[in-house]
Amino acid sequence: MAIFGNLKDISLLDLLPLLSGQQGKLSLRPKRGAELLLFLNNSRITCAKKGEAALPPHRVEEELFGLLDRPEAEFAFHIGDRPDRCLGRLDLRLEELLLKLSTLRDEIQSVAGALPLPDTVFAFADPGRAEGDPELRDFVRLAWSQLERGTSARELAGLLGMPLDRVRYLFYKLRALGVIQPLAQSPRPGRRGIARQLLGLLKRRFRTWSWSH
Amino acid sequence: MEPLKLIVTGPVGAGKSTLIRTLSETEVVDTDALASEAIGKATTTVALDHGTLRLDGHLLHIFGTPGQDRFDFMWEILAEGALGVLLLVRADRPETLPAARNILDFVVSRTQVPHVVGVTHLDRPQVWRPEEVALFLGTPPERAVGFDPRDREEAVKPLVRLLELMGA
Numbered sequence: 001m002a003i004f005g006n007l008k009d010i011s012l013l014d015l016l017p018l019l020s021g022q023q024g025k026l027s028l029r030p031k032r033g034a035e036l037l038l039f040l041n042n043s044r045i046t047c048a049k050k051g052e053a054a055l056p057p058h059r060v061e062e063e064l065f066g067l068l069d070r071p072e073a074e075f076a077f078h079i080g081d082r083p084d085r086c087l088g089r090l091d092l093r094l095e096e097l098l099l100k101l102s103t104l105r106d107e108i109q110s111v112a113g114a115l116p117l118p119d120t121v122f123a124f125a126d127p128g129r130a131e132g133d134p135e136l137r138d139f140v141r142l143a144w145s146q147l148e149r150g151t152s153a154r155e156l157a158g159l160l161g162m163p164l165d166r167v168r169y170l171f172y173k174l175r176a177l178g179v180i181q182p183l184a185q186s187p188r189p190g191r192r193g194i195a196r197q198l199l200g201l202l203k204r205r206f207r208t209w210s211w212s213h
Numbered sequence: 214m215e216p217l218k219l220i221v222t223g224p225v226g227a228g229k230s231t232l233i234r235t236l237s238e239t240e241v242v243d244t245d246a247l248a249s250e251a252i253g254k255a256t257t258t259v260a261l262d263h264g265t266l267r268l269d270g271h272l273l274h275i276f277g278t279p280g281q282d283r284f285d286f287m288w289e290i291l292a293e294g295a296l297g298v299l300l301l302v303r304a305d306r307p308e309t310l311p312a313a314r315n316i317l318d319f320v321v322s323r324t325q326v327p328h329v330v331g332v333t334h335l336d337r338p339q340v341w342r343p344e345e346v347a348l349f350l351g352t353p354p355e356r357a358v359g360f361d362p363r364d365r366e367e368a369v370k371p372l373v374r375l376l377e378l379m380g381a
Contacts (some may be wrong), residue, residue, distance in 0.1 A: 114311035117285050121322035150322075181351070182318040187379075188325040191296070194217070194271075195379035198296075201268040202376070206369050 004078040012067050013102060015075060020094045036063050039083045043094050045131040047086035054088035059161065063096065066163040068105050071122035107170045115168040116153060122171055123150040124184040130179045139170050140179065150183035217273045219372065220291050220326070221262075222316055223301035224309040225280035228333040230262050232301065232362035233277045236369065237264025261287075279310075285319060292324040297375040301331045302350075304340035305357070314350050327379055330357040331371035 008012040009029070020043045021024060038060070039047040048055040050063065108115070116122070126146050130136040133160070140147065143156055146189055153167040160167070174180045216380045234241050241264040262277030276291055292298060298320050299359055302313045313330075330352060332343040341349075347357035356378065360370040 114315070117315050117319045119285070119289075119323065120315070120319045182322040184321045185323070185325045187327045192380050195298075195376045198217075198268055198271060198273075199376040199380055201271070201372065202369060202373055205268065206366055 002079070005075060007067060007073040007075060009070060011076075012064060013098060014069070014096055015027045018099055019048070019077055022077070022079060023082075024077055024079040025083075027076045027078070028067060028073055029075070030071060038069075039081070040094070044091040045090050045094065045097070047088070047090055049083070049086070054086055055162060056088060057092055060090065060092060061101065062162045062166065064097070065101055065166055066100060066105065080114070104166070104169075111169070111172060114172060115165070116171045116175065118154040118164055118168065119152045121150045121152050121183045121187075122149055122175070122180040124179070125181040126178050129177045130174060133173075133177075136170065136174060138175070139176070149182060195207055217271055219273055219275045220288075220292075220294040220295050220298045221241075221275060221301065222288060222320070223280060223331075224300060224303070224306075224312040224316070225302035226306070227256055227303050227309070227313075228331075228362040229277040229280065229282065229301055232299075232368055233262045233264040233275050235281040235362055235365055236266050236275060236372075238267060239265045260286050276280070285316075288316070288319060289323050292320060292326045295324075295326045297372075297379065298324075298326050298328040299371045299375065300328055300350075301333055301362070302346055303334045304332045304342070304346065305334045305337035307341060310341075310346070310349050313346075317350050317352065326354070327375060328356065329371045329375040329378070331362070332359045333362055335359045336361070 004048045015026075019040055023041045024039075026038040026040060028038070030036075034051045037047075038045050045060060047136040048063075050059075055063065100158060100200045127140055127144075127147070142160060143151070144158055146159065151199070153171050156162070157164040157167040171180065221232055223229055230241075241262060262275075266273040266275060266291045273296070277289060278287055286331075300313060300317050300320070303309055312352045317328065317330070320326065330343070330346060330350060332341070332346050333378075334340065335342075341357045343357035344354040347354045356374070358374045361367040
């Protein structure tokens with residue numbers, strides 16, 4: 001084994017191109033959570049596993065996206081290692097995957113200040129408006145039951161195993177399209193009386209202001 | 214009588230601390246510190262501002278929250294049982310509107326507390342009018358009030374609007 005280190009020192013965007021011409025097994029071991037194994041061959045990911053489970057393509061993207069911003073995660077590349085058996089064979093071109101991930105990261109960073117807060121609860125306004133965008137449509141289908149009752153980006157990220165910022169970004173786009181909106185709580189009942197009383201007191205106290213506005 | 218609580222929130226520099234200092238009849242407890250990042254002013258609230266306004270037998274506690282969204286965990290706790298939330302927004306800084314909308318979305322979806330949007334700095338040359346701010350925030354125009362938080366007679370305007378809407 002000659003290639004090892006930590007993603008906080010060598011980012012995934014540097015590491016993956018370095019390994020693209022190699023055949024072997026890349027182990028990514030975050031500080032928390034299960035180890036991610038990627039089997040590389042001929043500039044492609046041919047198999048991906050987390051724990052014992054083989055990952056489908058979209059989960060591989062999500063996992064790698066979560067590792068993009070140099071978290072504490074050790075990596076080691078074992079040249080020549082092949083999967084014993086892989087239930088879900090993949091054919092993910094590393095070059096395309098890297099381009100997609102870095103584009104997505106740039107998009108998210110460009111609107112970082114406008115992303116919804118992780119615990120804001122959203123629900124459907126008009127789910128049909130997501131149909132024009134395949135990525136949004138697929139996400140909406142995946143999160144349908146949660147968005148019907150109302151859910152936050154944090155809850156959904158946990159349930160779907162997606163990076164939180166990715167879900168916040170999808171929420172941002174869905175909100176802009178009018179697919180979802182914040183789920184408004186009903187105001188606490190029984191405060192009309194105190195409001196009227198305080199209003200009367202304020203009007204007596206602040207006499208000089210025009211109350212006609 | 215039950216103590217009442219009013220929450221003043223909004224992005225950095227909207228005038229939250231100024232409003233509380235203007236309205237409070239007791240010495241304001243503030244927690245200003247030198248800003249650790251470029252936020253357009255020298256100091257910022259790092260924990261809470263607190264002041265009070267007595268209206269006959271009712272004591273209204275006014276709490277101001279920090280403007281940075283990394284303190285969002287405080288908003289839900291503070292808003293619990295509150296009379297209302299005043300969200301302050303600067304009319305001359307459209308770049309703070311997305312942050313203001315995020316705060317409002319959070320408050321609306323996580324609490325049962327009514328809100329009013331107070332639009333400040335309307336005396337600047339180029340400004341968004343209160344109804345335009347309301348449009349961006351996705352709240353009805355009657356919930357947005359323009360006012361000057363430095364002036365005592367003006368500072369009461371958003372509170373009055375809140376109570377009018379609650380009592381209607």
